[in-house]
Amino acid sequence: MSGSSPEKRYEQLKAEAKEKVGSTADKTVVWVGTATCGKAAGAITVREAFKKEIQQRGLEAQVREVGCMGHCYAEPLIIISKPGFPSISYGFVDEGLVKLLVDNYLVNDDPCYEYALVALEPNDYFPTFSDFPRGVYENKTILGLCGFIDPEEIDEYIAENGYAALARVLEMKPEETLELIKRANLRGRGGAGFPAGRKWEVARENPEKEKYVICNADEGDPGAFMDRSILESNPHQVLEGMIICAYVLGAASGYLYIRSEYPQAVRRVRRAIEQAREKGLLGKSIMGSSFDFDLEIFQGSGAFVCGESSALISSMEGKMGMPRERPPRLSESGFRGKPTVLNNVKTFCYVPMIINNGVEWFTEIGTPESPGTAVFALVGKINHSGLVEVPMGTSLNQLVYDVGEGLPKDKAFKAVQIGGPSGGCLPESALDLPIDFDSLQEAGAIMGSGGLVVLDEDDCMVAIARYFLEFTQKESCGKCTFCRLGTKHMLNTLRKITTGQEDELATLDVLQELAEDVKAGSLCNLGGTAPNPILTTLRYFKDEYEAHILEKRCPALMCKELIAYYIEPKKCSKLCNACVGSCPTEAIYTRDDGLKAIDQEKCVKCDNCMKACPPEYLAVVKLSPPSLVEEREGKKK
Amino acid sequence: MELLEGEREEIVSEVGNITEKYQPEREKLLPVLQEVQGRLGYLPVLAMEKIAEFLRIPTIDVYGMATFYNQFRLNPPGDHQIKVCMGTACYMVGGQIAMDSFERRLEIQEGETTPDRKFSLERVACVGCCTLAPVVVVDDIVEGHVTPTRVDGLLLAYDGEGRVPAESARQVEAGQQDEQQSEQEGEGEQHS
Numbered sequence A: 001m002s003g004s005s006p007e008k009r010y011e012q013l014k015a016e017a018k019e020k021v022g023s024t025a026d027k028t029v030v031w032v033g034t035a036t037c038g039k040a041a042g043a044i045t046v047r048e049a050f051k052k053e054i055q056q057r058g059l060e061a062q063v064r065e066v067g068c069m070g071h072c073y074a075e076p077l078i079i080i081s082k083p084g085f086p087s088i089s090y091g092f093v094d095e096g097l098v099k100l101l102v103d104n105y106l107v108n109d110d111p112c113y114e115y116a117l118v119a120l121e122p123n124d125y126f127p128t129f130s131d132f133p134r135g136v137y138e139n140k141t142i143l144g145l146c147g148f149i150d151p152e153e154i155d156e157y158i159a160e161n162g163y164a165a166l167a168r169v170l171e172m173k174p175e176e177t178l179e180l181i182k183r184a185n186l187r188g189r190g191g192a193g194f195p196a197g198r199k200w201e202v203a204r205e206n207p208e209k210e211k212y213v214i215c216n217a218d219e220g221d222p223g224a225f226m227d228r229s230i231l232e233s234n235p236h237q238v239l240e241g242m243i244i245c246a247y248v249l250g251a252a253s254g255y256l257y258i259r260s261e262y263p264q265a266v267r268r269v270r271r272a273i274e275q276a277r278e279k280g281l282l283g284k285s286i287m288g289s290s291f292d293f294d295l296e297i298f299q300g301s302g303a304f305v306c307g308e309s310s311a312l313i314s315s316m317e318g319k320m321g322m323p324r325e326r327p328p329r330l331s332e333s334g335f336r337g338k339p340t341v342l343n344n345v346k347t348f349c350y351v352p353m354i355i356n357n358g359v360e361w362f363t364e365i366g367t368p369e370s371p372g373t374a375v376f377a378l379v380g381k382i383n384h385s386g387l388v389e390v391p392m393g394t395s396l397n398q399l400v401y402d403v404g405e406g407l408p409k410d411k412a413f414k415a416v417q418i419g420g421p422s423g424g425c426l427p428e429s430a431l432d433l434p435i436d437f438d439s440l441q442e443a444g445a446i447m448g449s450g451g452l453v454v455l456d457e458d459d460c461m462v463a464i465a466r467y468f469l470e471f472t473q474k475e476s477c478g479k480c481t482f483c484r485l486g487t488k489h490m491l492n493t494l495r496k497i498t499t500g501q502e503d504e505l506a507t508l509d510v511l512q513e514l515a516e517d518v519k520a521g522s523l524c525n526l527g528g529t530a531p532n533p534i535l536t537t538l539r540y541f542k543d544e545y546e547a548h549i550l551e552k553r554c555p556a557l558m559c560k561e562l563i564a565y566y567i568e569p570k571k572c573s574k575l576c577n578a579c580v581g582s583c584p585t586e587a588i589y590t591r592d593d594g595l596k597a598i599d600q601e602k603c604v605k606c607d608n609c610m611k612a613c614p615p616e617y618l619a620v621v622k623l624s625p626p627s628l629v630e631e632r633e634g635k636k637k
Numbered sequence B: 001m002e003l004l005e006g007e008r009e010e011i012v013s014e015v016g017n018i019t020e021k022y023q024p025e026r027e028k029l030l031p032v033l034q035e036v037q038g039r040l041g042y043l044p045v046l047a048m049e050k051i052a053e054f055l056r057i058p059t060i061d062v063y064g065m066a067t068f069y070n071q072f073r074l075n076p077p078g079d080h081q082i083k084v085c086m087g088t089a090c091y092m093v094g095g096q097i098a099m100d101s102f103e104r105r106l107e108i109q110e111g112e113t114t115p116d117r118k119f120s121l122e123r124v125a126c127v128g129c130c131t132l133a134p135v136v137v138v139d140d141i142v143e144g145h146v147t148p149t150r151v152d153g154l155l156l157a158y159d160g161e162g163r164v165p166a167e168s169a170r171q172v173e174a175g176q177q178d179e180q181q182s183e184q185e186g187e188g189e190q191h192s
């Protein structure tokens, strides 16, 4: 076969893959979502249960694994494809449902629609994704195959047109591909939104022979998991993007920098690299061309700052991950001092899609300045949490209420936290804001990593600012003074406020000033963005700060030092002892009249009694400030 | 922490086996540290000295790396590793309450191991199942909706024969840890 063009080779690869994968099309297959989210919810038990039931009944059905489908709220999730029926997805699967589905659907022909979540293909019996509000707004591009192909089987990716873009690119001049990426205005999805094409161009034009391509899969935001999900669900897409980038630069080796806390992602990527090598898609003379390129995994060691580009390089070189001053940019002097392109996982994912579908396809999605889609890990007080992908420019409102289906328990919306430790909290008034790099920045938040936490009336905005400051303060590498001392000082102030030890309102002005200084004076963007949670909460929720300082009151009843648990005698019942048993410190006693009360000295505010109190009484309440307890008890006596 | 009998020899030989596979280059420092911790469960001072010797760099550089990166621990882990999720979603619904409860019951602080080396307690960032928040991972088994009562239940269960009641056991099959994990699980609990 040597001598044939990459596209010819690709045709053959695809034909082989189709044959192999296609052979399952006329069989019944149960797909179990086994990304980390699924596994945590019990997917392995479900997988084994299916295997057992199918074997016991001697059925001819396969049990296969897929990645994350994005509907994490309904995990464990499965899809059943049975010839003659549309593929149907079921959520909240447990062993009982497995038995039921095997008995009724696999053995007989009843798909048990009452347990079904959604059908994957249009049909006459059951709604598909596009029949739900979420499906209307969602536009799955880079998540398109996630959850629908086996991530450990390269042929499934190839059968879905995977690596076709690479074959195309290998037939074109590198500068033509570069031109496409530039014209598409693909902006980096790692946070800052820097145009990928510009970065590639600088590195490409550098006369240095040795160049590197690195994928940033450090994902340090403590509330986000998009990059991990993609690596676990469709690793080849990332590899393909990286190989294309390497071809444009003329780089011979590349690395995926993956956090070691993601063992499953590391394992699946490792397997993907091996399979790509076997198929001649990595290694020497890729697809018969004269282009050589290989990939390795480098495991990060759990330092948030190592997500920053120069710190990441420093840690790969065996040193502490401390950022350095830029310029020079990585594209001029990166790994081992050579020109290096560092892009986020998602950025690389778009590359093959742009090549396959064309620049216009890409720029038609999203907004002129931020084309394409945005991927979010939608979590917190939201009904349908999970991974979502919407066009840039979608409003926060649509994201929260249509895609996420609103807040649970009819609680009032308070804010969304976007961008994790570097981002900010946006209030209800910002809900009409379109999601794109520039609008968010203007509002004080950033696109950031893509973590999106919905907060309701029970969440204290000062506490969440403190939470992120605790994180950034701990993760500050300590190299520059503004960040090292500034974060510490800001954190101390927030601690004093949330524990009721701050009496001066003027402190807020000092805090604001300090936050602005740290933002301006820090060496890297860890310090440069760390004040964002403070600045946005001060901007939009100053009243909460004031209540903490002036009244020693936490309006959301969250700050432990500013609340007390109290049992309302009017609601408490003599017949019930639930709270007493639930208390880990024996702080609850029975009063002379048989009702219960809390000994405030012993109470550790663990929330147990409030959970234990039966719904017909709901006698346990939180009071803030704690002095209210004395007031009430005083009156009652 | 004092080394137990035989541990010295084990450390020296394990580190030797690992470094043998690498070129003595500074770039290999993180991978070597990761592999040594993978084998020993932590980075004893002795191991760091041996690694420094191998790479011909000052021990302080190795120590600096081990303390800079969160992944590394300088004390042996407990028989059961308790990881409390302090990711954003978990924190907002009581991750700290769960952490407080463990600290109170085990009488250790976050990052420490009980003197009998039975339990160690640490915090982790989002484990990716925010819908189950607050989440605690014990020996790679994910526990959702952890209240202080559940904390007591968990400790009781693990303190006994070292297994949890079946209905609450959720296994995360975390790569290489698979075999080691099924050893720790009780009978009738092997899912994979």
Ligand SMILES: Cc1cc2nc3c(=O)[nH]c(=O)nc-3n(C[C@H](O)[C@H](O)[C@H](O)COP(=O)(O)O)c2cc1C
Residues within 6 Å of the ligand: A187, A188, A189, A190, A191, A192, A193, A194, A196, A216, A217, A218, A219, A220, A221, A304, A305, A306, A307, A308, A309, A310, A342, A343, A344, A345, A347, A449, A524, A525, A526
């Ligand atoms: C403190 C800090 C942490 C960061 N963490 C990440 C990360 O986890 N993943 C990521 O892709 N980019 C992260 N970045 C951004 C990177 O520095 C860099 O801009 C990005 O990887 C470039 O890729 P892109 O152009 O594709 O976005 C971080 C930046 C800072 C300052």
Ligand code: FES
Residues within 6 Å of the ligand: A222, A223, B085, B086, B087, B088, B089, B090, B091, B125, B126, B127, B128, B129, B130, B131, B133, B135
């Ligand atoms: S924040 Fe705890 S699992 Fe995501």
